[in-house]
């Protein structure tokens with residue numbers, strides 16, 4: 002993992018929502034790099050800024066959101082310094098997105114096929130011959146296990162939820178993007194369709210070589226699909242590490258630890274699932290210091306005072322946690338930290 | 348409820364036009380209540396004072412009979428507001444009742460009710476009101492209000508029904524069912540609070556529509572009335588040729604301005620209500 | 633598609649049937665039943681045998697005043713179906729059908745012209761308001777359109793007559809054409825007709841465009857917030873394509889739905905506009921008939937107006953699937969304009985007395 006070129010690099014990205022009274026920072030100073038053969042999972046509880054971050058990659062943060070600072074590099078080219086037309090061309094051709102609301106991301110009064118044609122017409126450099134583009138779309142539909150030619154004449158309202166999600170995935174690949182970003186691709190689906198989508202994504206990655214970045218809060222999907230995991234909490238990146246480190250190495254951010262304990266069977270079969278006490282802080286009421294500190298069993302005085310930085314090589318294990326980073330060398334062997342001078346108790 | 352009141356105040360403070368609308372409506376209400384006590388329109392005409400310009404004694408001048416136009420406007424406010432509000436209350440009552448009933452019974456009865464609603468929705472409202480007013484020919488304010496609401500309930504009924512249906516299928520009604528909460532509670536505690544906002548806005552629109560139609564009836568001379576109101580003022584002004592003489596400007600314009608101002612007040616205030624109940628639009632618009 | 637058309641035409645037919653039946657029973661069952669009033673009048677006039685009186689009434693109402701109600705009803709239905717609405721009481725020797733035949737083209741012309749101008753102007757302003765919804769211009773436009781949407785048709789008509797026609801003599805304010813030009817397909821006549829239509833159309837536009845503009849603004853604004861608009865941006869579509877096919881088409885849906893129903897409101901305004909401009913349309917004759925207690929003409933006009941509105945609704949329902957393919961699909965929500973409008977209205981209640989009343 003981590004080999005190949007860096008296809009997507011995010012540097013110190015911050016996104017604000019400018020509300021009438023306040024300015025909320027939904028994504029705060031986030032950095033990460035995605036390499037060509039990564040399957041990158043962006044994980045976190047609801048409201049921690051995953052969708053906002055994903056949308057910021059294409060400069061598509063919904064109003065009243067704005068990218069406050071930072072850079073997004075696509076194969077070394079900074080999206081933030083592109084002209085509006087260059088950004089338009091990069092969308093879908095280089096980085097394609099399947100939104101969280103994939104269920105409603107097609108124009109309801111135009112057939113799916115016409116919408117593909119609109120895409121082809123907007124990016125003539127990818128498929129100079131539109132007919133070939135349409136045939137490729139049929140091919141993609143078959144890859145997502147849908148009858149190709151029959152889908153094109155349909156309207157969005159004629160597709161079931163599971164079909165829509167897969168059509169949206171095929172649709173996103175029609176310009177052969179190097180990166181496919183999916184926001185919660187399995188969340189709204191039943192188990193059978195979840196399974197299908199996971200298989201489809203594996204297939205696409207293998208056969209098309211597309212780099213997959215996906216957002217989820219379902220750790221079982223992460224376990225199945227991802228090679229790299231980035232965990233967000235209240236707008237901050239708290240840990241980035243390869244999948245094995247997250248699941249089997251014990252040096253985890255306490256929030257990650259809590260996330261893992263909150264689902265049954267993944268970590269230790271038989272152990273009862275524990276929910277994380279407390280709640281994600283509201284963005285307008287962030288605590289000083291580490292944002293997780295009020296819910297953290299390891300929290301110390303320093304955590305309540307200083308914001309921890311994400312330290313370490315993300316392809317090894319990068320964590321933003323004062324206690325963990327202090328014990329960095331000592332705990333490298335995989336010793337689980339015991340609550341010592343923790344302010345929150347066990 | 349106090350929370351809603353506070354929100355409304357906040358919106359009104361932030362939106363000058365909505366605030367203006369609220370103030371206009373409030374002033375008209377006050378005038379409607381106290382008007383007949385503070386202003387009197389004489390019965391005898393005084394041709395010597397006809398078509399006087401504005402003065403201290405007659406701030407809006409006088410009409411062809413030498414009556415104070417301002418007094419006539421003030422006195423005429425009550426019947427207009429009374430009938431308009433009564434019609435709106437009837438509209439809302441019938442609309443909500445039919446809508447909830449239709450949403451609750453479902454099946455054949457629901458289908459029949461909805462076909463009837465469709466018929467009313469398709470018939471042009473004002474012509475229907477005119478025809479019925481002409482046939483019934485009653486000067487009772489209650490009957491007039493009923494005629495004015497003959498059609499407007501239908502739109503509300505359909506909207507309330509679709510809301511009732513979607514609420515019926517939503518979780519909390521299921522929950523209420525599961526706990527065998529009585530129907531009265533389901534409607535009172537859950538349906539009405541959800542339907543309420545739309546009803547409130549529709550009430551304002553119904554008042555606006557009723558006043559528009561009502562003044563129209565009066566000024567066409569179709570509804571028989573006793574006493575002064577804006578519609579009869581325009582009617583008289585019109586039939587005395589006020590249109591064709593520049594000196595009667597005040598006589599013709601004052602009642603028209605009163606209606607436009609009141610309608611404008613309702614439009615602006617209903618915008619504030621809309622915003623109050625659709626906070627999602629707050630970010631967008 | 634066929635079943636959709638069938639369904640819509642059945643519903644339209646049903647509404648027309650209900651209106652005609654309602655008209656009959658309304659006139660027949662009223663407490664001062666006009667037929668009885670006429671009967672009393674004729675009896676008091678004297679000089680006529682009861683048979684002659686009955687025959688006279690049959691001339692006006694097409695009904696035997698003393699026959700059983702149900703047979704009267706069927707007689708009435710049969711007559712109306714043949715375009716026989718009886719005779720005018722006030723205008724001697726004129727059948728109702730004749731009056732309507734004379735008047736209908738004028739109303740159709742005036743309504744079509746008013747609707748066209750109102751619609752285009754409203755859509756234009758509404759789109760501008762939605763596109764620049766943050767700027768000062770949108771604030772001003774919102775104020776202006778809200779104000780005009782609060783102006784009733786009778787106010788705009790009277791003010792126009794008072795200001796433009798009576799005082800300044802810019803445009804004629806009476807009739808549909810000048811009596812001095814020969815009626816027919818010639819330039820002078822057409823010019824005169826257009827000249828006479830300016831003020832009535834302007835009066836209708838003044839009261840109507842604000843409602844359309846506010847509706848268009850609301851519809852466009854909510855469409856622009858839809859998920860598929862953001863998605864279409866993420867596909868790198870050109871702005872032009874997004875505006876036309878994605879925002880434009882979808883925000884027009886509720887507007888088109890309202891188009892046919894607005895005819896009802898338009899006719900409501902025409903009652904005043906035609907009356908004040910003495911424009912010889914159906915609305916003018918209807919108000920005249922009410923003044924003269926000429927019930928056969930009044931009911932005839934009412935039935936024709938309602939039928940026209942129902943037919944317009946039917947036409948829009950027929951063409952609506954062309955812009956919204958979801959409607960006529962098997963299993964799709966085969967709802968008509970009336971049903972659609974109200975559920976949409978539940979989402980965005982914009983005040984528009986001109987259209988709503």
Ligand SMILES: Nc1ncnc2c1ncn2[C@@H]1O[C@H](COP(=O)(O)OP(=O)(O)OP(=O)(O)O)[C@@H](O)[C@H]1O
Pocket residue numbers: 018020025027045046047048049050051052053054063064065066101218284
């Ligand atoms: N349009 C908006 N206006 C104001 N705040 C917003 C808006 N959209 C998002 N936010 C804020 O940004 C934060 C992050 O939202 P985001 O949708 O990115 O979360 P998420 O991690 O994707 O959650 P979920 O798992 O529920 O999709 C939230 O706390 C939310 O309050």
Ligand SMILES: [Mg+2]
Pocket residue numbers: 051052053101184185
């Ligand atoms: Mg999200």
